[in-house]
Amino acid sequence: MASQPILLFDGDCGFCSRTIEKVRRIVQPGVQFVPWQYADLAALGVTEARADREVLWIGPVDGEVYGGPRALSAVLMCGRRRWRWLGLALRVPPVNWLAGGVYRVVAKNRHRLPGGTATCSLPAHMRGEPDC
Template structure:
């Protein structure tokens, strides 16, 4: 698992943020579009190629990658006030652990909940 990027004290690594997602999954595609809109297009969504992170959402930054629920929390920190507040709350253990379990559960069953997915 990749480490969480430093989005803490208002300083963000905003240049060159790419959100990689499974374009064949309705949930992933819709969430990626919402992330672009929520962040004022500071995050650019791009389809994820097959690879070691297939099945996860990946946020690529100049300083490295953030995967899964931590990627979503990082994206939320670039959004409106409500999203930043929710990200701060969900980023604290044990809520972070619960959010990670929820993310994994949805990732495993997304094809049942939201239609066809070819990755994962």
């Protein structure tokens, strides 16, 4: 297992990559950000379909996997102190219910958001990536 938590994200998605860069700069979490396309998904216990659908948090000790807003909550909790309250809030009802709905809308429409491209809306197997 890694010594730091890992956050898997879609490295082919411009919106996702820009968001990760902003999080690195502003929140400064002690997290290793890895595009899922470059990760050993099998070793991390994650499927390609799930990694392509949502950001994924991989815990450093037990390899526990959280997806979507719960993963974002974990990143915020590992960041600068001022962001931890938001990470905690994302875990509590009804905030977590609202966060889940917002996350699904953003994930389905990321290709329409700033930095997004048509590639963001396609499943990985349809992006013309080589089969290595």
